Amino acid sequence: MMEEGSHSMRQAMICGKRPGCEEIGQEVRRFISDNFLLEEGYDPEETVSLLESGVMDSTGILELVAFIERTYRFKIADEELIPENLDTIKGIVGFIAGRMM
Amino acid sequence: MLVHNFLEDSAGRFPGKTAVVAKGRRYSYGEIEGQSGRLALALRARGIGRGDRVAVLMDNSVECVISIFGILKADAVFLILSPSLKFAKLAYILNHCGAKALICDEEKAPRIRGLQRGVPGLDFLIAAGGAEIFAETVHPNSFSWEQAAAAGRGGGALRANSIDLDLASIIYTSGSTADPKGVMLTHRNMISAADSIIKYLENSPDDIVLNVLPLSFDYGLYQVLMCFRFGGTVVLEKSFAYPYEVMKLVEREKVTGFPGVPTMFAILLRMDLSRFRLESLRYITNTAAHLPVEHIARLRASFPGARIFSMYGLTECKRALYLPPEELDRKPGSVGRAIPNEEVWIVNAQGEKAGPGVVGELVVRGSNVMKGYWRDEAATDAALRPGKLPGEKVLYTGDLFRMDEEGFLYFVGRKDDQIKTRGERVSPKEVESVLYKMEGISEAAVVPVPDAILGNAIKAFVTVEKGSMLNERAVILHCRRHLEDFAVPRCIEFRENLPKNPSGKIDRLLLKSADLRSEPAAAKGIGNENM
Numbered sequence: 327m328m329e330e331g332s333h334s335m336r337q338a339m340i341c342g343k344r345p346g347c348e349e350i351g352q353e354v355r356r357f358i359s360d361n362f363l364l365e366e367g368y369d370p371e372e373t374v375s376l377l378e379s380g381v382m383d384s385t386g387i388l389e390l391v392a393f394i395e396r397t398y399r400f401k402i403a404d405e406e407l408i409p410e411n412l413d414t415i416k417g418i419v420g421f422i423a424g425r426m427m
Numbered sequence: 428m429l430v431h432n433f434l435e436d437s438a439g440r441f442p443g444k445t446a447v448v449a450k451g452r453r454y455s456y457g458e459i460e461g462q463s464g465r466l467a468l469a470l471r472a473r474g475i476g477r478g479d480r481v482a483v484l485m486d487n488s489v490e491c492v493i494s495i496f497g498i499l500k501a502d503a504v505f506l507i508l509s510p511s512l513k514f515a516k517l518a519y520i521l522n523h524c525g526a527k528a529l530i531c532d533e534e535k536a537p538r539i540r541g542l543q544r545g546v547p548g549l550d551f552l553i554a555a556g557g558a559e560i561f562a563e564t565v566h567p568n569s570f571s572w573e574q575a576a577a578a579g580r581g582g583g584a585l586r587a588n589s590i591d592l593d594l595a596s597i598i599y600t601s602g603s604t605a606d607p608k609g610v611m612l613t614h615r616n617m618i619s620a621a622d623s624i625i626k627y628l629e630n631s632p633d634d635i636v637l638n639v640l641p642l643s644f645d646y647g648l649y650q651v652l653m654c655f656r657f658g659g660t661v662v663l664e665k666s667f668a669y670p671y672e673v674m675k676l677v678e679r680e681k682v683t684g685f686p687g688v689p690t691m692f693a694i695l696l697r698m699d700l701s702r703f704r705l706e707s708l709r710y711i712t713n714t715a716a717h718l719p720v721e722h723i724a725r726l727r728a729s730f731p732g733a734r735i736f737s738m739y740g741l742t743e744c745k746r747a748l749y750l751p752p753e754e755l756d757r758k759p760g761s762v763g764r765a766i767p768n769e770e771v772w773i774v775n776a777q778g779e780k781a782g783p784g785v786v787g788e789l790v791v792r793g794s795n796v797m798k799g800y801w802r803d804e805a806a807t808d809a810a811l812r813p814g815k816l817p818g819e820k821v822l823y824t825g826d827l828f829r830m831d832e833e834g835f836l837y838f839v840g841r842k843d844d845q846i847k848t849r850g851e852r853v854s855p856k857e858v859e860s861v862l863y864k865m866e867g868i869s870e871a872a873v874v875p876v877p878d879a880i881l882g883n884a885i886k887a888f889v890t891v892e893k894g895s896m897l898n899e900r901a902v903i904l905h906c907r908r909h910l911e912d913f914a915v916p917r918c919i920e921f922r923e924n925l926p927k928n929p930s931g932k933i934d935r936l937l938l939k940s941a942d943l944r945s946e947p948a949a950a951k952g953i954g955n956e957n958m
Binding site: 359376377380383384385386387388404405406407408411412 | 532667668670671690694698699849881900913
């Protein structure tokens with residue numbers, strides 16, 4: 327597992343100005359809004375905890391994992407199933423982008 | 428003996444010992460004893476007295492534990508509400524039980540906006556975290572945790588007036604109707620259940636139990652109560668959402684006891700567990716739904732040092748059956764026999780005691796059996812019926828079982844059509860009544876479909892009015908607004924019409940069996956994803 331500091335730095339490096347991140351972000355948001363959102367038009371901030379804000383529950387995380395594996399064609403390892411990678415939209419996008427580099 | 432004596436006794440024996448580990452912090456028995464005493468005095472100072480209901484709406488946290496014992500010390504009755512409850516059901520429960528106060532954590536404020544209007548009988552609210560937002564948007568009489576604690580300081584000695592026949596808790600659970608029912612549990616009921624379970628798990632003060640189950644679920648709640656009874660340590664986690672981290676916690680805290688439900692074990696078995704050092708684990712327990720025999724075998728291979736307990740219970744008596752781990756090889760499909768200090772039998776359709784091989788309803792006799800359902804005489808009379816001794820009541824569980832020649836019990840199914848999903852009981856009527864409230868839906872029926880992770884997933888069949896443009900997504904979103912997560916259907920099938928039985932009611936059974944034939948697995952069940 328990576329330290330928090332280095333993790334967010336890596337995320338910032340990856341997602342600086344790369345167009346890939348924007349696309350991934352849109353796809354992730356679309357998946358979340360199609361599957362989890364409570365109200366039409368609600369768009370969570372990219373740093374909001376999806377679990378604590380009630381957008382996703384623990385089975386929702388499994389669905390998210392299945393979606394990422396299916397869409398981006400890579401297998402997520404057990405040790406990658408951590409909040410840093412999956413609990414915020416920013417974290418998810420950074421994680422996917424990092425794995426696809 | 429009262430439930431809060433668990434804390435007082437352990438605080439007397441081991442004042443400095445860690446009672447709770449939560450969010451990386453450790454809290455001693457002495458600390459929790461002091462804080463819950465101050466909370467009790469604060470509750471008393473605001474008018475809470477013997478038998479009053481005080482509700483708690485919190486994620487798993489030390490504040491939630493302090494609240495339970497504080498409420499009991501004030502001679503009141505505690506109710507732990509599920510953090511995933513939606514406003515309407517939450518208001519229904521608070522009104523139905525006549526709660527006088529609510530204790531909640533800061534994050535809940537946006538979800539209970541306007542609560543005072545919906546629950547006029549609620550006198551005040553205590554918020555762990557800031558109270559300002561609650562005073563503005565939820566209830567004008569809102570106090571912070573710190574204010575409450577300060578009010579409790581110097582409040583004099585606390586003398587308990589409860590006796591063990593008084594209610595300690597009301598736990599709301601799904602029934603066969605759309606509205607939830609309040610299971611009334613006395614101190615005697617809870618102590619009896621806790622002691623029986625501790626006996627067969629052979630718990631000692633050296634045990635460290637990891638609890639990821641919500642305290643609103645009796646299985647989670649009893650992990651705390653039991654640890655406090657035997658003077659152990661409970662490690663509280665909010666959920667099992669991140670299993671890798673949970674296993675790391677088992678390693679770090681040298682956890683000895685791990686209670687779970689089949690959904691959690693199914694997830695764990697997908698991981699490579701050999702990389703964790705899990706030798707501290709002494710036992711694993713499963714209840715809420717049956718663990719597939721194949722999962723039992725794989726769990727034993729993954730946790731060679733741990734004894735595995737297959738159990739069965741319902742909120743109305745907490746736990747009814749357990750299978751001694753040494754019988755697992757011989758009886759892998761069984762959930763065992765009666766727990767210590769309890770008696771069970773099966774009755775046939777005529778209400779007579781049935782012998783081996785007959786499928787019938789399980790009946791439970793013991794001091795763990797609830798007092799009844801709060802303000803619901805009809806449901807109480809249906810569940811609690813005359814027992815062996817004059818005046819005594821025994822519990823008719825509504826669950827069908829079969830017994831083998833040696834007295835081991837095998838779960839067969841529900842007598843009514845309740846659905847078990849993720850270890851939670853869901854009433855199809857509750858889900859259907861939510862569907863019927865949606866404009867455009869003319870008929871609805873809800874059935875379980877098998878799912879490898881959830882046990883059962885919920886599927887809804889609907890017919891819509893002419894010209895309606897409803898689609899699956901809109902219907903699921905509607906359900907999400909009104910139902911707890913576990914009760915939301917995972918898929919919706921639109922039909923021209925729904926099959927009816929001779930009395931003109933929608934035939935759920937036919938829908939279920941036809942569905943199983945045409946579709947071997949839930950269309951969108953997450954357990955079927957190729958992970």
